Amino acid sequence: MKKIYGILGVFTVVFILTAIMSPSFLTPYNMERLILRTSLFGIISIGVAFVIITSGIDLSIGSIICLIGCGLPWLLVKMTVPLPLAILIVVTLSLLIGLVHGVLITKLKLQPFVVTLCGLLMYRGITRGFTGDQTQGFGKFFSELRWIGVGKVAVPGVPIDTFGIPVPFFLLLMVAILASIFLNRTIYGRYLLALGCNEQAARYSGINTDRMIILAYIICAAMAGLGGVLFILDGNSAQPVVLGNFYELYAIAAAVLGGCSLRGGQGTIIGVVIGTALMQVLRNMITLVDWIPTHIEYAVIGAVILAGVVADEVVKRISASRRAAASRL
Amino acid sequence: MSDSGQQQGLRTPEQSAEPPDLLRVCGVTKSFPGVKALKGVDLHLKAGEILAVIGENGAGKSTLMKILAGVQEYDEGEVLVDGLTVRFKGVEDAFDKGIALIHQELNLADNLDVAANIFLGREPRKAGLLDKARMRRESSSFLDRVGLKVSPDQIVSDLTIGHQQMIEIAKALSVDARVLIMDEPTSSLSQHETEQLFKVIKDLASKNVAIVYISHRLSEVRELADRVTVLRDGDNAGELFRQETTHDNMVRLMVGRDISKYYALEPRSHGAVALKVDKVRTIQNPKHALSFEIKSGEIVGVAGLVGAGRTEMLQTLFGVMPALDGSMEVQGHSVVIRSPIQAIQNGLALVPEDRKQQGLVLEMAVRENMSLASLGRDQNKGFLNHRREQDISREMVAEMKIKTPSDLQEVQYLSGGNQQKVVLGKWLAMKPRVLFLDEPTRGIDVGAKQDIYKLMEKLAEEGVAILFVSSEMEEIIGMSDRAIVMHEGKLTGTLMRDELTEESVMQLATGTQAKPISNN
Incomplete structure (x- = not known):
């Protein structure tokens, strides 16, 4: 728990600063959008956190979002596939992608970076192929389904037109709670953390490390798939060439900000959620605050992440040397 | 020869008008935290001589060789090259004096070609760029000297282990090595490759290169060595000349000690x-x-x-x-x-050799390491059984007298002995x-x-x-x-x-x- 105080502090400071610098930041509509974006990115960030904990990486998240996000309306609208079947296809496909990644990485011993980089290229290419690079969307249809993406839940005493909690926020809450229980309360979560630190020792202790790593990639791809569905339900239409671009990097950055080490074995779900929220507030700040030019967004985000991990490393070293000194006494 | 003799056969070298020994080690000591690896070792070596150094595991052979090759520094005593005291600060210092060590595990960049390996770190340059022609030309002459018929352009990973060993020797010759130290050079060689290597060693000796040969294989020592120095517990156990190097003599000198x-x-x-x-x-x-x-x-x-x-x-x-x-x-x-x-x-249970790599998750707490193997058994429908985990861990810490402030301490901060007890505890919990x-x-x-x-x-x-x-x-x-x-x-x-x-x-x-x- 101590680990998240740092990121929580930074988040609070950035949040307050933005509120001071921009009068439109705290408006109900902006808050609604902020919560929505945090929810969508939070879900994919939690997914990639599992992979990062195994000391792996998944670069294909953005392209999976594109594949599923464009694939769903394409199936429903263009191919007129019945809704239950379309959902079945989308779910199976996401899980299958994760399974293939995991098997290639554990059984063929390919590097996660390479496998998922190829995924990044392939899934977007495939999507642009079967859609003919045309914009996909629901048009005026499937408004019940779209409620999952754009719906709002009223807060007592506040008119829903002014402010409502976006439905995806509840999905994030559910995913985060389940992920947290899985990581901290089940033996499988413990196995993931152990093998992320030292795969060999985990294997010598009788842990089926290959199976656990495959599971992590399946979770990651499944969350990316869910993210894809939510992004398209929220946006209604999307271009295959654009949807999900760079999202894997936002997800990885949020996980790292939230305390996941790319060396593996470390990370908390609550940290990842706060990390995501911090990223979204930053992006929001750059858009809203007049004197920050919008086009330097990447530079600001990059600098903040770098500062975050440097600070984290410095704190870690100080505490490590202190503890080492303490146990020598 | 009596069995009880501790220092039998340690002869003083001829003190005549001959030139000083090429290499001489007098009373060298070396301590590591908790261990005295060398307790005053003597050794001497003439040009063109093949000296075998034998001893049990932990007798101090490797430490001595590392000191001679400049990998480690000695504490007390003296090392003389050509009669002059030297103190190597690094491998380069040893190179300068013509001493090269060939490790048991070869140290080649096997993605590079033969010439690049021979000149690694000392590449001849021309106008700031690598002088490839010269590297190739000079490599060839060194390869000839070790009798290896491969092209300098060949990638090292494509060569057999035996040939790679020869490349190491060629590399040593390229720095003008006068003393070649070889640590278990035949451990991964075939019979034929071993014979090849022996031929090269004898040939080098005949050209006045002195060889220090470390091996556990007494038959090889018998065949090769002009003289054998035996180490035991970081000390000289004795010396044997060629005609005395029988198997029994060597074993007796290697072990002869009372078991406490x-x-x-x-x-x-x-x-x-x-x-x-x-x-x-x-x-x-x-x-x-x-x-x-x-x-x-x-x-x-x-x-x-x-x-x-x-x-x-x-x-x-x-x-x-x-x-x-x-x-x-x-x-x-x-x-x-x-x-x-x-x-x-x-x-079955295994406490592995390398406890940091294979036995422990160093970043995890004592308790989490202790339970790692038994989690599957003690699970509650997939969930951790925190109570049982804590009970077992506390029981083991008490039973094995593990010194740790609490069982939530990360094992990386424990001493080696306590770490090993954690590994043992992990398995004992499995009965x-x-x-x-x-x-x-x-x-x-x-x-x-x-x-x-x-x-x-x-x-x-x-x-x-x-x-x-x-x-x-x-x-x-x-x-x-x-x-x-x-x-x-x-x-x-x-x-x-x-x-x-x-x-x-x-x-x-x-x-x-x-x-x-x-x-x-």
């Missing part, structure tokens, strides 16, 4: 056969099938020199690496073990029927050693069958009810408790004498 009786083993009664290994072959030593039995309550030591295939045997039995063939029985039931998971299910221990007391202090010995005895009394690998002769002799000895992947014999002497173990470990395996 600090292992008070009571004779124990053993139960039924707990583990039967039948014709198991490992990937590393496919030529030799391994067969033996251990009874419950029996402590069996596995002796042998470094590289005899003992670790590989344990890892194969534990399923880390699959066996090529053969079969195993645990308590009379035939078992198939192709992964550690299956090994654990069948009541194994057969416990494999690979170098259980390596690098830990005397007190913790005693604790681990006591624990082994207690487990044996409780009926656990224990198979432990150790490179410490005292430990093998002190702890074993029976010892099996390995030599180059082969089980060369079994020694019962009353037959266990350093000499009898050494005879089998160096492969000069075979004794049938008995399981009684």
